[in-house]
């Protein structure tokens with residue numbers, strides 16, 4: 270009897286030890302990142318939401334051959350940010366012809382935030398309608414009762430139709446109202462000035478503003494914001510969300526007009542808002558940009574590239590997607606895209622440190638959370 274007891278104890282111990290040995294403990298950016306089933310995590314352009322003691326990672330499911338959405342938004346769960354369990358498809362594309370999220374659409378950069386008042390999980394993403402390239406430039410919204418979903422698609426549209434940015438006073442509105450896009454040649458100084466004055470805001474006024482690369486941010490006061498590339502990816506917009514996090518309120522501001530920023534990722538540190546973005550070179554990496562502001566409404570000031578180390582001038586081969594303050598770190602997350610083999614895209618996760626009060630992203634081959 271006693272022998273059986275010891276044997277059970279020994280076996281339990283051995284099992285616990287081997288389980289611990291199997292648990293990954295470090296982050297190795299750029300390498301394959303196996304989930305609990307040993308398969309490379311498929312959640313690209315993603316973001317992370319903490320609910321209870323669990324982190325949920327949402328991202329684009331990528332196919333082996335195409336970047337079009339054939340599956341939808343995937344979800345993974347973890348308690349330590351290193352070992353992830355595949356929770357399956359959180360938001361599925363549909364086979365209904367003509368549906369906004371019909372299989373084969375482009376569904377990118379999904380982010381989820383939890384609404385404490387409605388107790389709903391709210392997902393926003395960049396949506397391009399099937400077969401129309403990147404012309405639709407919409408955002409989509411879906412909602413769920415549980416973190417891992419299933420998420421119910423609510424709607425997709427362009428942003429803030431018939432609304433001027435908050436900083437446009439009567440005079441600025443009058444000037445913008447006179448601008449005609451056809452009168453300008455792209456990339457000329459006159460065009461750049463006109464973009465700043467709202468050339469494309471005016472052009473898209475009735476139809477709504479373009480909405481592509483995006484993230485969500487919930488501030489300390491519970492107010493949430495949708496930050497997205499608008500105006501032909503020339504200007505970032507920060508739009509306030511309604512209390513249920515499912516719509517825009519109509520209040521929005523612009524960041525770096527004509528600055529050509531994509532891939533916004535944001536965090537707040539000691540009262541300052543910091544945003545890291547990329548330039549616009551499609552799947553090819555470029556130099557990261559950084560901005561700061563004392564309020565989400567600006568004014569936003571640009572700073573030099575925060576990246577340090579090999580390939581720092583091309584964001585280590587990646588493009589920003591999210592910044593997560595967690596486990597005593599502020600984690601910068603980026604995607605190393607592989608457009609010829611999209612599912613093999615890799616992840617960059619690096620801790621942000623501060624030098625003279627400014628964020629720095631130093632490359633590390635491996636680091637311990």
Ligand code: GAL
Nearest residue numbers: 377482531532549550551552
């Ligand atoms: C990138 C963008 C990605 C994807 C890609 C398509 O600039 O950040 O999310 O849209 O372009 O070329």
